[in-house]
Amino acid sequence: MKKGKVDALLGIVFGDEGKGKVVDVFTPKYDIVARFAGGPNAGHTIIFEGKKFVLRSIPSGIFAEDKVNIIGNGCVIAPDLFMQEARELETAGYDLRSRLHISRRAHLILPTHRVLDRAYEAAKGKNKVGTTGKGIGPTYSEKASRTGLRVGDILENFEQKYQALKARHEETLRHLGYTDYDISEEERLWMEGVSYMRTFPLTDTEVEINRALAEGKNVLAEGAQGTMLDIDHGTYPFVSSSNTVCGGVCTGLGVPPSAIGEVFGIFKAYSTRVGAGPFPVELFDETGDRIREIGHEYGAVTGRNRRCGWVDLVALRYAIMVNGVTQLIMMKSDVLDTFPTIKACVAYEKNGVTTADMPYDTEGWQAVYEELPGWQTDLTGMTSEAEFPQAFKDYVAYLERHLEVPITILSVGPDRAQTIIRG
Ligand code: IMP
Numbered sequence: 001m002k003k004g005k006v007d008a009l010l011g012i013v014f015g016d017e018g019k020g021k022v023v024d025v026f027t028p029k030y031d032i033v034a035r036f037a038g039g040p041n042a043g044h045t046i047i048f049e050g051k052k053f054v055l056r057s058i059p060s061g062i063f064a065e066d067k068v069n070i071i072g073n074g075c076v077i078a079p080d081l082f083m084q085e086a087r088e089l090e091t092a093g094y095d096l097r098s099r100l101h102i103s104r105r106a107h108l109i110l111p112t113h114r115v116l117d118r119a120y121e122a123a124k125g126k127n128k129v130g131t132t133g134k135g136i137g138p139t140y141s142e143k144a145s146r147t148g149l150r151v152g153d154i155l156e157n158f159e160q161k162y163q164a165l166k167a168r169h170e171e172t173l174r175h176l177g178y179t180d181y182d183i184s185e186e187e188r189l190w191m192e193g194v195s196y197m198r199t200f201p202l203t204d205t206e207v208e209i210n211r212a213l214a215e216g217k218n219v220l221a222e223g224a225q226g227t228m229l230d231i232d233h234g235t236y237p238f239v240s241s242s243n244t245v246c247g248g249v250c251t252g253l254g255v256p257p258s259a260i261g262e263v264f265g266i267f268k269a270y271s272t273r274v275g276a277g278p279f280p281v282e283l284f285d286e287t288g289d290r291i292r293e294i295g296h297e298y299g300a301v302t303g304r305n306r307r308c309g310w311v312d313l314v315a316l317r318y319a320i321m322v323n324g325v326t327q328l329i330m331m332k333s334d335v336l337d338t339f340p341t342i343k344a345c346v347a348y349e350k351n352g353v354t355t356a357d358m359p360y361d362t363e364g365w366q367a368v369y370e371e372l373p374g375w376q377t378d379l380t381g382m383t384s385e386a387e388f389p390q391a392f393k394d395y396v397a398y399l400e401r402h403l404e405v406p407i408t409i410l411s412v413g414p415d416r417a418q419t420i421i422r423g
Helices: 019-029 079-091 111-123 136-145 151-155 158-175 184-197 205-214 247-253 286-294 313-323 390-403
Strands: 006-011 032-035 044-048 051-055 068-071 100-103 219-222 260-268 270-273 307-312 327-331 341-350 353-355 366-373 407-411 419-421
Touching (some): 019 044, 019 219, 019 260, 019 327, 068 205, 079 184, 100 205, 111 158, 151 184, 205 219, 219 247, 260 270, 260 313, 307 366, 313 390, 327 390, 366 390
Parallel strands (some): 032 068, 032 219, 068 100, 260 327
Antiparallel strands (some): 044 051, 341 366
16 A cells, blocks of 8 residues: 655744644645644644634644544643643534544643743843743753653653652752742643643554554644744754754654655745844834734734744745755735835845855844835735736746745635635
């Protein structure tokens, strides 16, 4: 029998590309939808049957009855937030236990990891990363230090293991002089979340996925965050703490590289970034404000203003390279509908040096732009490529020429119907 494939759907810039909507369009083609990295720092907004959900840890295939959804070993999970997220779905009538499996190897985010996240940020002074405060960094650090707790740990002697780790965290916090916190209520909910999680299938998801592949089933690996927030390839140290790139699919789900099929790279017609760190295309003017306003660019998890700018071809080319992107998906094209000119960053410049390649240290670089005419036409009602105004067709062709990968899906509005698949 022909083996199945794992296709990856990855944010290739700073996350928040609107993967949620596309996964929803994609899921009918897959048997399994799996998250391979990150945790509740992600926020995938999905409108399903008229109701809005923000998924953090749960894969976006959860709405389809016949799919298996997996939270893979590369993820980190906070039981209290998981419970909150899952209960919302249960209240809306979705039966989760039959379709959501959690890896026993995924790591647990403790309440004290969240306190440590805040304490480390506070200690950084001016160099704050601007984390989501969900304890992501301390949990992955603990995983690498080989002292973390995994989902499988909740099945045996858990209280003892939890108290030992918590005591160590408290000691670290005392050393940091960070003692003004009270997690008693949070801890109560967290423990309730642990009991709740025990009612779910906690499995060896890597075995399950590989078995499914051997049976010819197909898997969609759903990314979180984006390539520029990858711990190795992003704008370090202003990054998240996991591998968000395609290589992370292999380690975060336990699948071999040979199982990877298509790599869909998702990006917006412009750029955004949440949190601190270099962002050469950032616009501090009215144009940036207009993009934010029209694109509703406010964080799904933190509600923070997203920093906005024009599309960054330097970052996109780099991301396409490290991920091996085979198809591109451009979201939110309609946000640029009213601009008379559109810019694209083709290179970075610093101290008289110009580079079209992603520099090691993106700090202090200025964007070098090319200008294109805007289409100044409402794209939101268009249902086929043939209806597109010439200037928009030219923008798409220009991007494809620079990126050397076809843009196969174009989104022209928030609704699922406003997704144009190019022939
Ligand atoms: P952390 O992942 O909470 O440690 O945050 C590290 C950096 O990644 C911060 O700049 C966050 O704003 C950013 N970040 C984390 N998750 C997301 C996401 O889902 N979308 C966009 N930015 C994110």
